[in-house]
Amino acid sequence: MSTETQNIIIQKIAKSKISEVDFSNLAFGSVFTDHMYVCDFKDGEWQTPTIKPYGPISIDPSAKVFHYGQAVFEGMKAYKAEDDSIWMFRPEENQKRINFSANRLQMPSFPKEMFFDGLETLLKLDRDWIQKGEGNSMYIRPFVIATESGVSASPSKEYKFMFILSPAQSYFKGGGSDVKVLFADKYSRSANGGVGAAKAAGNYAGQFYPTxxxxxxxxxxxVWTDANTHEFLEEAGVMNVFFRVGDTLLTAPTSDRILDGITRKSIIQVAQDMGISVEVRNVRVSEIVDAAKNGTLLEMFGAGTAAVINPIAGFGCKGEDYTLPKLENSYAMLLRKRITDIQTNKAEDKHGWRYKVKE
Known part of the structure; x- marks a missing residue:
């Protein structure tokens, strides 16, 4: 059945597959909802978008995404409150950032009104897939790929913008308490003047081998270090990274090498709200190794949309291993609870970060 709103063509699935899903046993990013949102860019403008049943898309083998890597994406979440209302967390930041990433790869911006109209319509259509309860959410993946046919080394003139939805539980099983990281001293995630600050697909492909x-x-x-000297700590895997030395949180400043993480800046603000000292500055590898040796390194944790906050149990550096203490009232867990309570409408949102999906 096909219907049309003022701005979107909607093709509903004949029968939902939701009854086939075990929501108590979800592997992250492996199950997708009934519908997806698709909008094509042709002849210099975005066309009328369609919401259709989730499934494969047809694309030419010479599409430029395959040959020149014009692909960007975002990661977002939606939550369902006890009264069945649907909420998102700082989605305006994701909307701005996907356009920043697209522009860095010479791709067209996607209009804000179309972004939110499409996303809210899709979430409402698949609202039954958003589960209530602690740790449950709907992971939202917006992405843009170059679809013009041809292998000339030039920016595409055609693109496809999509939303797909995946119900999620905790990203790291067991809370991530056993995660150990290795400080990079050879390979690099990004370099000055590169695309490290963009959520470009190739950034992640380049990490897989050293990981x-x-x-x-x-x-x-x-944990990636700067490409020039490998003296400064920058990001952890696919997340921003924080270090607690004494009672102070340290994290690297954003740059054209480091993603401006939405969870990252939320943590900085919430920590300051709680009276925790935060220093945003260059963090030396030697400084963290010394802190681990003298016992002042109390915590490390990654921060990102999928995990929110993921504690790190220890790290390796230049052939040596270091184990962090296990704390009952860690900053990681205190901050994670504060942020997830805001996200799920259980705590005051004094910064106006929550976004309610219109009924």
């Missing part, structure tokens, strides 16, 4: 090498040594992720 695989780290995993062979018993680590789950890599």
């Amino acid at each position: 695989h090498l780290a995993q062979e040594q018993g680590y789950q992720q890599v």
Whole structure:
């Protein structure tokens, strides 16, 4: 059945597959809802979008996304409150950032009104997939790919913008308490003047091999260091990273090498609200190693949309392993609870971060 709103063509699925899903046993990013949102860019403008049943898309083998890597994406979440209302967390930041990423790769911006109209319509259509309860959410993946046919080395003239939805539980099973990381001293995630600050698909592809090498040594992720000297700590795997030395939180400043994480800046603000000292500055590898040796390094944790906050149990550096203490009232857990309470409408939102999906 096909219907049309003022701005979107809607093709509803004949029969939902929701009854086939075990919501108590979800592997992150492996199950998708009944529908997806698709909008094509042709002849210099975005066309009328369609919401259709989730499924494969047809694309030419010479599409430029395959050959020149014009692909960007975002990660967002929606939550269902006890009264069945649907909420998102700082979605305006994701909307701005996907356009920043697109522009960096010479791709067209996607209009804000179309972004929110499409996303809210899709969430309402698949609202039964958004589960209530602690740790449950709907992971939202907006992305843009170059679809023009041809292998000339030039920006595409055609693109496809999409939303797909995936019900989610906790990203890291067991709370991430056993995660160990390796400080990079050879490979780099990004460099000055590069695309590290954009959520470009190729950024993640480039991480897989050195992360695989780290995993062979018993680590789950890599903490990336600056490409020039490997003296400064920058990001952890696919997350921003924080260090607690004494009672102070340290994290690297954003730059054209480091993603301006939405969870990252939310943590900084919430920590300051709680009276926790936060220093946003360059963090030396030697400083963290010394703190681990003298016992003042109390915590490390990653921060990102999927996990919110993921504690790190220890790290390796230049052949040495360091284990962090286990704390009952860690900053990681205090901050995670404060942020997730805001996200799920259980706590005051004095910064206006929550976004209610219109009924």
